[in-house]
Amino acid sequence: MKHTTKYIIGVMSGTSLDGIDIAYVKIENAKSYHFEILTAKTIPYPVEWKSALKNGFHLSGEELTKLDADYGIHLGNEIRNFIKENNIPKIDFIASHGHTIYHNPEKKYTLQIGNGPYITSITGIKTICDFRVQDVALGGQGAPLVPIGDKLLFSKYDYCLNLGGFSNISFSENQQRIAYDICPVNIVLNHYVSALKIEYDDKGAMASAGNLDRNLLEELNSLAFYSDTKPKSLGYEFVVETILPMIDKRNLNIKDILRTFVEHVAIQISKKIDSNLDKIMLVTGGGAFNTFLMERLQSYTKTQLIIPEETIINYKEALVFALLGFLKDEDKINCLKSVTGAIKDHSSGVVFSPQ
Numbered sequence: 001m002k003h004t005t006k007y008i009i010g011v012m013s014g015t016s017l018d019g020i021d022i023a024y025v026k027i028e029n030a031k032s033y034h035f036e037i038l039t040a041k042t043i044p045y046p047v048e049w050k051s052a053l054k055n056g057f058h059l060s061g062e063e064l065t066k067l068d069a070d071y072g073i074h075l076g077n078e079i080r081n082f083i084k085e086n087n088i089p090k091i092d093f094i095a096s097h098g099h100t101i102y103h104n105p106e107k108k109y110t111l112q113i114g115n116g117p118y119i120t121s122i123t124g125i126k127t128i129c130d131f132r133v134q135d136v137a138l139g140g141q142g143a144p145l146v147p148i149g150d151k152l153l154f155s156k157y158d159y160c161l162n163l164g165g166f167s168n169i170s171f172s173e174n175q176q177r178i179a180y181d182i183c184p185v186n187i188v189l190n191h192y193v194s195a196l197k198i199e200y201d202d203k204g205a206m207a208s209a210g211n212l213d214r215n216l217l218e219e220l221n222s223l224a225f226y227s228d229t230k231p232k233s234l235g236y237e238f239v240v241e242t243i244l245p246m247i248d249k250r251n252l253n254i255k256d257i258l259r260t261f262v263e264h265v266a267i268q269i270s271k272k273i274d275s276n277l278d279k280i281m282l283v284t285g286g287g288a289f290n291t292f293l294m295e296r297l298q299s300y301t302k303t304q305l306i307i308p309e310e311t312i313i314n315y316k317e318a319l320v321f322a323l324l325g326f327l328k329d330e331d332k333i334n335c336l337k338s339v340t341g342a343i344k345d346h347s348s349g350v351v352f353s354p355q
Helices: 047-054 061-085 117-123 133-137 147-153 186-196 202-208 214-221 236-248 254-270 291-299 310-329
Strands: 004-013 020-030 032-043 093-096 099-104 109-113 127-129 159-163 166-173 176-184 280-284 304-306 350-352
Touching (some): 032 147, 047 061, 061 109, 093 117, 093 310, 109 133, 117 127, 147 166, 147 176, 176 236, 176 254, 186 236, 186 254, 202 254, 202 291, 254 291, 280 310, 291 304
Parallel strands (some): 004 093, 093 127
Antiparallel strands (some): 004 020, 099 109
């Protein structure tokens, strides 16, 4: 087997709008895949960018087209600055997720803005992006895409759980990789604490001081989405149209909302895993820092929750999109039909080369 090593910049922007995650990684394929995160940084969004991306869902076609261009320029500039600041000598390509504005695979569309040509033109580096559209075209959900990374880079864990804007899980079953979104997490929690002019509930301290509203908890747990068969994925639309109105009609104080929603998240995740002392689950994403959420989840399961080093927690998704780019660059499968529901495994992504 050919031994291949590539140096890649992986770029991720999640629905929780924490910022742009940029990771410079080394990925090797020699019988199995190995990685090293050489340097990484999260660039917080200024208020105007956070607002623009959050409200992109409501823009007209022309406004959204301009936002796509502006955001691509913004990404290109931030990546170029990152390269300069870290004196990075060797880059084979950039792999960028973009930022999701629309995701509605049932109606055959998904949109990640800020992709491709703008990044390439500003950095002068080949860019691979737009990883979701082809999967939707092939009948898939276009999500989650991270499980190929769980399979190739984190196979020693029985489960890989990501707690970002949404929670999603990945595991092997009958020699196939299975993965799906479970429920919203930080996209809801951060929405409510933003009214207090703070970014997030640090370690879940506010939630832990709140009271559980059992009526709201029961209503949340009864949502039809949770009984749907997999594969399935979640988007911002589900939060805006279903979750927030359900919570807002009860006029609860913010601490009680947080307390109740954390319990909801813990219950929904625990339903998806075996409660077995011999099982281990890797937990990454911003929610892994929510100590109270981790305590509530552990109270529902005997499965061991493994929280890795901070670099992995913060940059696993950027790392995996670098891997998706690696696989695309080699014309190898990076989207699994067992995960997304597409009609076949395939190699997804669009390549833009500097002119």
